Amino acid sequence: MTKSPAEHSDIELYAMLRLGKPISEQAFAELYARYSPRIFAYCRRILGDYDRAQDAFQDTFVKFFNSAQQEREMSNVPAYLLRIARNLCLNMQRGQKGHVSLEEYHLPLHSDMSHDKKELLDLITKAMEQLPADYKEAFILREYEGLSYQEIAELTESSLPTVKIRIFRAKQKIREILAPYVADLSQH
Numbered sequence: 001m002t003k004s005p006a007e008h009s010d011i012e013l014y015a016m017l018r019l020g021k022p023i024s025e026q027a028f029a030e031l032y033a034r035y036s037p038r039i040f041a042y043c044r045r046i047l048g049d050y051d052r053a054q055d056a057f058q059d060t061f062v063k064f065f066n067s068a069q070q071e072r073e074m075s076n077v078p079a080y081l082l083r084i085a086r087n088l089c090l091n092m093q094r095g096q097k098g099h100v101s102l103e104e105y106h107l108p109l110h111s112d113m114s115h116d117k118k119e120l121l122d123l124i125t126k127a128m129e130q131l132p133a134d135y136k137e138a139f140i141l142r143e144y145e146g147l148s149y150q151e152i153a154e155l156t157e158s159s160l161p162t163v164k165i166r167i168f169r170a171k172q173k174i175r176e177i178l179a180p181y182v183a184d185l186s187q188h
Helices: 010-016 023-047 050-068 077-093 115-129 133-143 149-156 160-187
Strands: none
Touching: 010 023, 010 077, 023 050, 023 077, 023 133, 050 077, 077 133, 077 149, 115 160, 133 149, 133 160, 149 160
């Protein structure tokens, strides 16, 4: 490696994963540094449990590294990592309904936060828990991961209109659940 790992593109680093130690270790460390926070946050939001999210997160990077050994063509490393994480999370979710706390959504809770704000955050969390899994996933990918509708469609292997409907309905459901609270706030 003549350049530092940070100077390489994702695709160059992915190709370097096949080159053996120490180059592959440096390339992996750089890709891990770039994407591990995002992938872990996704797993945690989807699974709602720290330990299960940690398992899915670790398995994601193991599968990612192993995939590089198969000389596959790579065009979008973050999307590929999200796809692996998504598949692992979906497999872990089958047959299990997880409870998601406020912390899972990285909403800041401070001791000086007003009771009303804490209550609102609790309502948002409860609203998210009530969403069907496909609505919740689309909403998280859009609002928390910042993916475009097209990227979500590709990742979830859904049509673009389906993704738009899922996100619209997720927002609509959250608004419905929050409406009484917002109305109460406006009266005070």
